[in-house]
Amino acid sequence: MTEYSVLIGGKAGDGIAQAGQLIASIFSDLGYYVYQYVDYPSLIRGGHNFCIIRAAEKPVFTHRTGVDLILALDQKTADLHIHNLTTQGTVIYDSPKVKSEGQALAINEILAQYKGRPIMGNTAMVGGFCGCVGIPWSLVEAVIRKKLPKETDLNLLIAREAYSRITRCISVQPVEGASPRPLLSGNEWIGLGLLAGGIDAYVAYPMTPSSGVLHFLASVADEAGIDVVHPESEIAVILMALGFAYAGKKTAVGTSGGGFCLMTEGVSLAGMAELPIVIVLSQRGGPSTGLPTYTAQSDLLFTCHAGQGEFPRFIAAPATPLEAFWWAAEAVQLAWKLQIPTFILSDKTFSEGIYTPEAEPEIRATTPLPAPSYPYKRYADTPDGVSPILVPPYSGEVVKVNSYMHDYSGITSEDPEMTVAMVQKRLRKAEKLATMTDQPGAVVCGGSVKAKTAILCWGSPRGVCSEVADELGLRLVSPVVLSPFPAGEFRRSMQGVEKVILVEDSSTGQLDKVLAREGYRTDELILRYDGRPFAVEELVERVRRVAS
Amino acid sequence: MTSDETIVTQTQNTWCPGCGNFAIQHAMKFVIQELEAEGMARDHFVLVSGIGCHAKIADYFQLNSFYSLHGRTIPVATGIKMANPNLKVICFAGDGDLYAEGLDHLIHAAKRNLDITVICHNNRVYGLTTGQYTPTSPYGYQGKSTPNGLHEYPLNIIELLLGAGATFVSRAYTRRLPHLKRIFKEAIMHQGFAHVDVLQICASFFNATTWYDERVYETNESNAGLFEFACRTAKQWNYNDDTKIPIGIFFQTRKPVLPEKKIQKEVDRGVIVKKILEKAT
Numbered sequence: 024m025t026e027y028s029v030l031i032g033g034k035a036g037d038g039i040a041q042a043g044q045l046i047a048s049i050f051s052d053l054g055y056y057v058y059q060y061v062d063y064p065s066l067i068r069g070g071h072n073f074c075i076i077r078a079a080e081k082p083v084f085t086h087r088t089g090v091d092l093i094l095a096l097d098q099k100t101a102d103l104h105i106h107n108l109t110t111q112g113t114v115i116y117d118s119p120k121v122k123s124e125g126q127a128l129a130i131n132e133i134l135a136q137y138k139g140r141p142i143m144g145n146t147a148m149v150g151g152f153c154g155c156v157g158i159p160w161s162l163v164e165a166v167i168r169k170k171l172p173k174e175t176d177l178n179l180l181i182a183r184e185a186y187s188r189i190t191r192c193i194s195v196q197p198v199e200g201a202s203p204r205p206l207l208s209g210n211e212w213i214g215l216g217l218l219a220g221g222i223d224a225y226v227a228y229p230m231t232p233s234s235g236v237l238h239f240l241a242s243v244a245d246e247a248g249i250d251v252v253h254p255e256s257e258i259a260v261i262l263m264a265l266g267f268a269y270a271g272k273k274t275a276v277g278t279s280g281g282g283f284c285l286m287t288e289g290v291s292l293a294g295m296a297e298l299p300i301v302i303v304l305s306q307r308g309g310p311s312t313g314l315p316t317y318t319a320q321s322d323l324l325f326t327c328h329a330g331q332g333e334f335p336r337f338i339a340a341p342a343t344p345l346e347a348f349w350w351a352a353e354a355v356q357l358a359w360k361l362q363i364p365t366f367i368l369s370d371k372t373f374s375e376g377i378y379t380p381e382a383e384p385e386i387r388a389t390t391p392l393p394a395p396s397y398p399y400k401r402y403a404d405t406p407d408g409v410s411p412i413l414v415p416p417y418s419g420e421v422v423k424v425n426s427y428m429h430d431y432s433g434i435t436s437e438d439p440e441m442t443v444a445m446v447q448k449r450l451r452k453a454e455k456l457a458t459m460t461d462q463p464g465a466v467v468c469g470g471s472v473k474a475k476t477a478i479l480c481w482g483s484p485r486g487v488c489s490e491v492a493d494e495l496g497l498r499l500v501s502p503v504v505l506s507p508f509p510a511g512e513f514r515r516s517m518q519g520v521e522k523v524i525l526v527e528d529s530s531t532g533q534l535d536k537v538l539a540r541e542g543y544r545t546d547e548l549i550l551r552y553d554g555r556p557f558a559v560e561e562l563v564e565r566v567r568r569v570a571s
Numbered sequence: 572m573t574s575d576e577t578i579v580t581q582t583q584n585t586w587c588p589g590c591g592n593f594a595i596q597h598a599m600k601f602v603i604q605e606l607e608a609e610g611m612a613r614d615h616f617v618l619v620s621g622i623g624c625h626a627k628i629a630d631y632f633q634l635n636s637f638y639s640l641h642g643r644t645i646p647v648a649t650g651i652k653m654a655n656p657n658l659k660v661i662c663f664a665g666d667g668d669l670y671a672e673g674l675d676h677l678i679h680a681a682k683r684n685l686d687i688t689v690i691c692h693n694n695r696v697y698g699l700t701t702g703q704y705t706p707t708s709p710y711g712y713q714g715k716s717t718p719n720g721l722h723e724y725p726l727n728i729i730e731l732l733l734g735a736g737a738t739f740v741s742r743a744y745t746r747r748l749p750h751l752k753r754i755f756k757e758a759i760m761h762q763g764f765a766h767v768d769v770l771q772i773c774a775s776f777f778n779a780t781t782w783y784d785e786r787v788y789e790t791n792e793s794n795a796g797l798f799e800f801a802c803r804t805a806k807q808w809n810y811n812d813d814t815k816i817p818i819g820i821f822f823q824t825r826k827p828v829l830p831e832k833k834i835q836k837e838v839d840r841g842v843i844v845k846k847i848l849e850k851a852t
């Protein structure tokens with residue numbers, strides 16, 4: 024397989040992420056599948072930011088340590104990453120600011136020549152990259168015109184100058200027969216899925232790494248005809264969303280761990296009042312403020328249990344663009360079919376990673392909800408526990424929802440028999456949810472599907488785990504649905520497995536605890552909790568050590 | 572059944588005898604029926620309650636209701652109103668509920684100026700949890716959590732609301748029923764955020780009946796459009812000292828109401844998703 028990895032790095036404020044996206048777009052235009060890893064500390068100026076853009080002829084969802092090209096806008100980029108250069112690799116560095124091997128690019132000189140602003144140094148570096156790998160100028164120009172709508176001509180002059188100053192050293196050829204693919208962050212793929220699933224509103228308070236969903240949906244709110252609201256706190260967020268739901272509007276919220284802590288009373292309210300809501304929860308390193316811009320999978324158990332009392336919930340952890348798109352839409356539908364909270368559990372790696380999709384996303388048709396009967400009772404007893412929704416205003420009927428234990432019409436009741444009836448109604452919804460979701464697709468299998476040793480993972484590490492499984496001839500088993508646990512699909516996926524290696528970005532192995540409840544045992548835990556995701560080479564080594 | 576019978580539920584009322592909540596329920600029933608007679612549809616009312624004695628009102632009215640969480644009437648009401656601007660959304664909150672647990676929402680709702688009505692059943696205690704102090708209890712108040720007396724002065728809620736930019740700020744008293752009805756009606760009719768701080772008798776834990784009866788007077792509202800004037804009226808009583816207590820509309824003005832637009836628009840999701848994908852390619 025032909026593939027390339029390019030690392031671009033600089034200080035926060037140098038426009039590294041934007042330059043990375045330009046390079047990713049150029050690869051996508053050449054017909055490559057692209058994944059971009061974005062690494063940045065929690066600050067706006069200074070620090071060390073870098074992106075790794077990986078382009079390949081088949082879908083990729085993770086990065087490699089080895090890079091073919093380093094684009095250094097600061098000294099740290101050269102110093103920290105030079106040992107990851109592949110044998111044919113080279114460096115382009117901003118001279119004289121950076122000292123390195125490779126090719127010098129006098130960015131300040133170019134900026135002075137065209138009176139560009141310092142931030143345009145990133146465009147110069149993109150130009151230099153394109154010259155180095157021999158991308159036709161017409162393609163470079165087309166991408167810059169599309170992606171840099173502001174000061175386009177000036178950016179083009181600067182890119183062109185850098186392009187012509189660099190000597191060609193690697194040859195990147197277009198992929199034959201392939202056409203460009205959309206390039207969106209994990210958060211954007213989730214947001215797009217929410218739209219496809221039919222949300223009417225999105226409510227959120229900014230919190231990395233979930234804010235991308237808020238920004239994306241706010242940017243398309245008018246054309247999509249949805250409401251996007253940023254209120255005073257996460258407590259307000261979830262309660263407003265439940266207000267929207269009461270009034271018949273499909274609503275999602277988004278946050279990370281800290282914000283989700285504030286939402287938990289509202290999650291429990293959704294459980295009791297049987298109000299549909301979708302919660303996008305993007306994990307970052309914890310506890311507390313933790314590592315705002317670095318990854319973790321340490322909120323699985325929290326998400327499974329958050330909120331007092333017992334009530335059904337649905338949790339899916341997508342690992343690819345299509346999965347994010349599909350499960351976000353499904354989360355909206357399930358929330359409304361069963362009147363429960365549903366979760367899309369993401370993390371920094373997935374949310375802020377940038378991806379071309381593995382195939383074209385498809386919008387599935389939605390089924391209508393059951394009609395209520397009259398006189399209306401909000402919590403009418405039904406065989407499957409789901410009481411049809413009526414949206415106020417409705418002439419002659421009242422719609423009462425309640426956070427207290429209540430009777431069929433929604434009026435507070437502490438009667439023991441009514442309490443049992445309501446508890447059992449919610450239990451029946453949980454059963455229905457389990458049958459609806461323990462279906463093909465709930466667990467993803469890969470690698471050598473007959474192998475007796477399996478790598479087990481969930482969420483974003485699937486990208487790297489699946490490449491490692493392929494490379495080492497192991498089986499890959501990865502549940503997407505985490506609650507209710509898809510016991511049937513998981514059993515089928517694990518048939519014949521004798522040894523289980525769990526890979527998780529946590530220090531305790533939370534999926535291991537979930538599986539223990541299901542009667543499974545993992546043999547080896549490969550845990551990572553430095554906030555960084557595994558690269559392919561790193562995980563191959565770790566798995567190889569324990570696999571045999 | 573008469574309108575009087577159908578607007579209430581059969582639920583057993585569990586407020587203490589002499590509780591001011593009866594007056595609030597009675598006044599609100601009267602106002603809703605009056606508004607109904609004027610052409611407003613009963614099914615367009617949505618009552619949102621917090622948690623506390625006050626909140627039981629949601630169970631007692633045979634009207635749309637969202638019995639929410641302690642302190643959270645306002646965000647729920649905001650969501651409902653944003654989702655459907657045609658609904659008349661009224662919050663019934665307690666002083667512990669609204670001025671302690673959920674105070675941030677109140678300030679932001681005043682600032683946001685969404686067209687909702689907030690009624691605070693201000694009995695100046697936590698009724699349902701048996702009489703602990705609230706943000707409007709007087710200095711020295713002895714409750715189970717402050718047996719040696721409270722060492723905090725109360726919040727002047729009227730000043731706070733004026734400061735937050737509320738466009739309708741009022742106070743009423745549960746033993747001045749005609750006045751209470753009028754204020755409720757004006758608050759509901761006000762276009763924008765409307766607040767009524769109702770001095771409510773708690774018969775069991777803070778029975779200030781005589782004290783209020785002697786001090787409460789109906790303020791002249793002819794200057795209610797003047798902010799400076801409103802600030803002065805607000806200062807007449809600080810929820811603590813032994814002074815006259817003005818009730819009435821302190822301040823009323825018009826400001827742009829939060830734009831409510833959007834979700835009415837029907838957009839084909841397949842088309843919009845395709846468009847976004849094309850743009851991202």
Ligand SMILES: Cc1ncc(C[n+]2csc(CCOP(=O)(O)OP(=O)(O)O)c2C)c(N)n1
Nearest residue numbers: 622623624625641665666667668697698699
């Ligand atoms: C989050 C939360 N904290 C505490 C409580 C317990 N609680 C129930 S009612 C109440 C106080 C009610 O006081 P207030 O809001 O003034 O209402 P009142 O009973 O006086 O009408 C408290 C603290 C709760 N239900 N939820």
Ligand code: SF4
Nearest residue numbers: 587590624698773774
């Ligand atoms: S405790 Fe006070 S507020 Fe609560 S019902 Fe009794 S009198 Fe009313």
Ligand SMILES: [Mg+2]
Nearest residue numbers: 665666696698
């Ligand atoms: Mg109270």
